[in-house]
Amino acid sequence: MTPPIPGMLPDHELIRLAREEGMIAPFEAKQVSKVNDKRVISYGVSSYGYDARVAPEFKVFTPVWATEVDPKNFDERSVVDVVAQDGYIRIPPHSFALGRSVERFNIPRDVSVFCLGKSTYARCFSGDTQVALLDGTAPTFEELASRTEPIWGYSIGHNGEVVAALLDAPRFVGRDSLLEVTLDNGRVIKTTPDHKFLLRDGRTIVAADIRPGQSLMPLYRQLFRGYEGVYQPLKGFFEATHRLADGWNVRAGIYEALPGEHRHHKDHDRRNNMPWNIGRMAATDHIRHHNDEFYGDGFDRDAHGESVREALALLNQDPTWEENYTRLQREKAQAFWHDEKYEGARNQQRASQVMSWTQERREQKRAELFSRYAEPGARAAQAAKMRRAWGAVEGVDARRERQRDVGRGINLRTDVTESAVREALRQSGTIRGAANLLGCDRSTFRRFPHILNDARSQGVVRNHKVVSVRPLAGDHDVYCLTVPEAGNFALDAGVFVENCGIIVNVTPLEAGWQGYVTLEFSNTTPLPARIYAGEGVCQFIFFRSASPCLVSYADRNGKYQDQGTSPTLPRLTKD
Numbered sequence: 353m354t355p356p357i358p359g360m361l362p363d364h365e366l367i368r369l370a371r372e373e374g375m376i377a378p379f380e381a382k383q384v385s386k387v388n389d390k391r392v393i394s395y396g397v398s399s400y401g402y403d404a405r406v407a408p409e410f411k412v413f414t415p416v417w418a419t420e421v422d423p424k425n426f427d428e429r430s431v432v433d434v435v436a437q438d439g440y441i442r443i444p445p446h447s448f449a450l451g452r453s454v455e456r457f458n459i460p461r462d463v464s465v466f467c468l469g470k471s472t473y474a475r476c477f478s479g480d481t482q483v484a485l486l487d488g489t490a491p492t493f494e495e496l497a498s499r500t501e502p503i504w505g506y507s508i509g510h511n512g513e514v515v516a517a518l519l520d521a522p523r524f525v526g527r528d529s530l531l532e533v534t535l536d537n538g539r540v541i542k543t544t545p546d547h548k549f550l551l552r553d554g555r556t557i558v559a560a561d562i563r564p565g566q567s568l569m570p571l572y573r574q575l576f577r578g579y580e581g582v583y584q585p586l587k588g589f590f591e592a593t594h595r596l597a598d599g600w601n602v603r604a605g606i607y608e609a610l611p612g613e614h615r616h617h618k619d620h621d622r623r624n625n626m627p628w629n630i631g632r633m634a635a636t637d638h639i640r641h642h643n644d645e646f647y648g649d650g651f652d653r654d655a656h657g658e659s660v661r662e663a664l665a666l667l668n669q670d671p672t673w674e675e676n677y678t679r680l681q682r683e684k685a686q687a688f689w690h691d692e693k694y695e696g697a698r699n700q701q702r703a704s705q706v707m708s709w710t711q712e713r714r715e716q717k718r719a720e721l722f723s724r725y726a727e728p729g730a731r732a733a734q735a736a737k738m739r740r741a742w743g744a745v746e747g748v749d750a751r752r753e754r755q756r757d758v759g760r761g762i763n764l765r766t767d768v769t770e771s772a773v774r775e776a777l778r779q780s781g782t783i784r785g786a787a788n789l790l791g792c793d794r795s796t797f798r799r800f801p802h803i804l805n806d807a808r809s810q811g812v813v814r815n816h817k818v819v820s821v822r823p824l825a826g827d828h829d830v831y832c833l834t835v836p837e838a839g840n841f842a843l844d845a846g847v848f849v850e851n852c853g854i855i856v857n858v859t860p861l862e863a864g865w866q867g868y869v870t871l872e873f874s875n876t877t878p879l880p881a882r883i884y885a886g887e888g889v890c891q892f893i894f895f896r897s898a899s900p901c902l903v904s905y906a907d908r909n910g911k912y913q914d915q916g917t918s919p920t921l922p923r924l925t926k927d
Contacts, residue, residue, distance in 0.1 A: 361463070361894040363397050369460065369894075376402060376455050395888035399827070402892045405454040406871055408436035408885035411919045412449040426921055436885035443854070443875040443883060446836065450919035453869040454886065459861050461900040466893050467858035467869075476832035478530060478542035482844035483833070484571060486516055486597055488580060488623035490844035493831035496522035504600065504626055506571055507838035508550060508848055512586050514571070516593075516600040516627060519841060522833040526891060530824045531559050535568075536817040537703075539845035544830060545823075548850040550840060552816060556850060562821050568847040570816035574700045578622040593625040600627045607632055614638040702785040768796050773803055816847060854881050856890045859912075863897075864904025867915035 361369070369375040380396030383403070395403040411431040413421070421430070431450065434441050443449045459465055479494035486504045496503065499522070507517035533541045533549075545560035550569035557566075572583035574590060581590030594615050602609045606627070613632045617624060633641065643656070667673045689698065725731050768790055776786035783804065787794040797804055835841045839851045857872040871889060875881040883889070906913060912920060 359895045359897070360400050361896055363399055365896075366397055366402055366894060369463075373460060374458050375460065375463075376457060378455060393884060393887040393889070398891065400893065402455075402894075403888040404869065404890055404892055405886055406451045406883065406889045407454050407868075407917070409918060410434045410436070410441050410449050410451045410883070411921070412441070412443065413447050428921060431921065436883075439886070440882045440884045442880045443873060444880055445875060448872060448874045449883065450921070451871045451873060451883065451889075452915070452917065452919045453871060456866070456868050457861060457892075458866040459863055459905075461863050461904050462897045464863055464895050464897070465861035466895070467856070467860065467890050476525075476544060476547050476830065476849075477843075479524070479829050479831050481542060481831070483519070483522075484573075484842045484844045485519075486593060486625040486627075487621075487629075488625070493522060493833070494524075494829075496833065497524050497831060502628070504597070505835075506582065506596075506842035506848075507835055507840050508554075508569060509838055512554065513584055514582050514591070514596065515838065516596040516625075517835045517838045517841060518600075520834045520836055523831065525830055525832050527827040528830045529826075530828050530830070532820075532822050532824055533559060533562060534819045534821075535845060535847065536819050537846060541843060541845050541847070542824065542828070543849075550848040550850065559821070562818055564818050564820055566818050568816045568818065571842040571846045571848060574703075580623060580625065594622075594630050597625045597627045597630040598632070601630060616641070698785070768792055768799075770800055770803065773797055773800055777803070854883070858890060861892075862905040862910075863901045864906035865910070865913065866906070867913060868917055870912075870915060870920045 366375075367381050370377070370379040370381075383394050383396045383398060385392060385394040395405045397403075410433070412434050413431055434449075441449065457465070477493055479497075480492050482490040482492050483496060484490055484505055486506070491499075496519075503519050503522075504516050505519045507515050509515035509517075528544050530542045531545050533543060535541070543559045546558050548556045548558055549562065551557055552567035552569055554569070570583075570585075572590075573593075574581050574583075576590075580593040582593050582596065583589070584591050592615075594617065598609075598615045601607055604627070610632070612635055614635050616631045616633045616638055618629050618631055621629070725734065772790060773786060776789040777783070783794055783797065787797070790796075833841070834851050834855075840848050841851075842848050855874040857874065858869060861869070873883055873889075
């Protein structure tokens with residue numbers, strides 16, 4: 353837990369100031385989470401702050417009279433007065449409402465106050481939580497909060513497909529209690545208890561209600577020839593990520609989608625799929641562009657084509673060139689695969705193999721084989737093929753001998769222990785990958801049939817099933833962001849979560865200020881949002897100076913001094 357900031361008033365000092373100097377009224381000296389045995393969003397004194405409530409009177413913005421919000425010329429007709437019915441009001445998607453605090457504040461001359469939105473309305477994840485971005489990186493919330501450039505990630509669109517989405521305003525929003533959600537790929541997510549996750553079937557669930565074994569909406573990614581692909585759950589295949597970025601550009605009107613055009617990475621980085629890096633080019637222009645890049649501006653494509661044809665004609669005169677070419681390509685592929693720089697690509701490929709071989713797919717393949725060999729002719733053809741493969745034919749004896757060597761070597765690898773196999777399976781995600789890590793043949797694992805059975809029946813790597821959910825002690829720094837278009841985004845842990853919801857904005861309270869606080873609620877989600885009257889909506893943090901200020905807000909007779917019980921509209925001059 354981060355220690356409190358010097359000068360921050362603790363709970364016992366808040367209680368004293370409220371009771372002796374009337375700093376807060378009405379005042380709750382403890383955290384209230386139930387009223388008449390009914391759960392409410394908590395309010396009252398916390399360790400270092402006070403959770404304030406919102407009154408039932410609201411002003412909700414409507415675009416009937418204006419298409420923009422101008423704080424210098426605010427049209428009062430743009431808001432309608434609403435009183436909470438059944439204990440709450442609804443704010444339309446991407447709209448805002450003004451409310452006011454139940455409590456009246458009277459700030460001393462040596463105290464300043466800052467406001468943070470409560471978790472139910474604004475908070476999401478710990479600062480070290482990583483967010484999956486389209487450029488192949490996974491910065492933390494804390495890192496994103498310091499950025500100013502636009503960033504894009506992954507979302508589940510309104511049609512149920514994975515789409516590129518603009519991630520807006522990553523920011524620090526305060527401190528709150530957290531839950532630790534552990535997934536079956538070993539990743540851990542630290543989130544506020546009321547934050548919503550997407551389930552595999554498309555429904556949402558708050559973190560506090562998640563139970564072990566539940567499947568969350570997964571983000572599956574893999575690399576092919578340097579290009580990233582994202583699994584589309586409705587289509588059943590991986591779609592190139594740069595196509596998602598291209599789709600965002602088309603939706604945003606950056607350019608028009610025309611048939612026959614190629615998507616082009618402007619900086620030639622295949623992993624950088626930020627929409628600003630994706631453009632459209634005619635197929636011929638795309639080929640010419642890359643030829644110019646590789647061969648220079650003076651490249652003659654006709655002469656190049658002719659030289660390629662002549663070279664192939666010469667190669668065809670050599671009967672061994674194809675065999676040599678195949679050998680060299682195999683060696684290059686093996687060197688590439690074992691290069692340390694591509695460890696991440698290997699791990700993703702191994703994980704994708706495990707994920708693809710679900711129990712359902714195994715049953716399907718088994719049924720296909722049974723169906724295929726139910727026909728007598730198919731069985732006879734397969735039997736003849738196997739007899740030829742293992743018969744006394746030139747070159748086949750070597751294959752038979754290799755199998756004998758493998759069998760003899762199973763018990764020779766004393767370093768291939770049970771613990772080593774389990775760790776290799778955990779790292780690679782597949783039996784083949786584990787064998788590659790240990791530098792042995794897969795048959796060596798026959799000594800551990802129980803491990804193989806576990807790996808084949810359950811898989812080793814998953815990224816969407818919950819293993820455990822547990823509370824973390826204390827309060828923690830919490831961050832959030834919003835996705836205006838889709839209302840959800842993907843974490844690097846491999847799951848999708850919803851927007852942070854409603855943002856509560858309040859101007860800091862200066863020394864000497866008094867009155868009811870006007871609260872601004874911004875609904876950043878694509879759905880209507882509820883605000884519950886009489887329940888906690890924001891947390892005030894109090895800081896005491898070493899000495900009183902020379903001129904207070906009251907001395908200046910500020911325009912918002914003594915705000916009443918009606919939410920105050922923006923104004924440049926005092927009424």
